[in-house]
Amino acid sequence: MAHTIKNKRGLLTRIRRIKGQSEALERALEQEADCGAVLQQIAAIRGAVNGLMAEVLEGHVREHLGAEAREAEQRLEDVQVVLAALRCYMK
Numbered sequence: 001m002a003h004t005i006k007n008k009r010g011l012l013t014r015i016r017r018i019k020g021q022s023e024a025l026e027r028a029l030e031q032e033a034d035c036g037a038v039l040q041q042i043a044a045i046r047g048a049v050n051g052l053m054a055e056v057l058e059g060h061v062r063e064h065l066g067a068e069a070r071e072a073e074q075r076l077e078d079v080q081v082v083l084a085a086l087r088c089y090m091k
Helices: 002-006 008-030 035-065 072-090
Strands: none
Touching (some): 035 072
16 A cells, blocks of 8 residues: 555554544543533544545545556456445445
């Protein structure tokens, strides 16, 4: 996955932000924070994960499905990878 290596720094920054948000959610629950604050934190985490998924998915599509040098069989395999990931993500 060369596209994840190219933007490794940015992806790791996103992951660390999500980790921080998750830890903040855990603290909020432990401290019995207001439901509104908990819901807001959950929404923020979901948005961050969605953004990460979109970035990696876009890179994958551009790198693997948009590459004209790829053979049809390889593109078909790459499409299957994307579809499987989307099925899992949408559950």
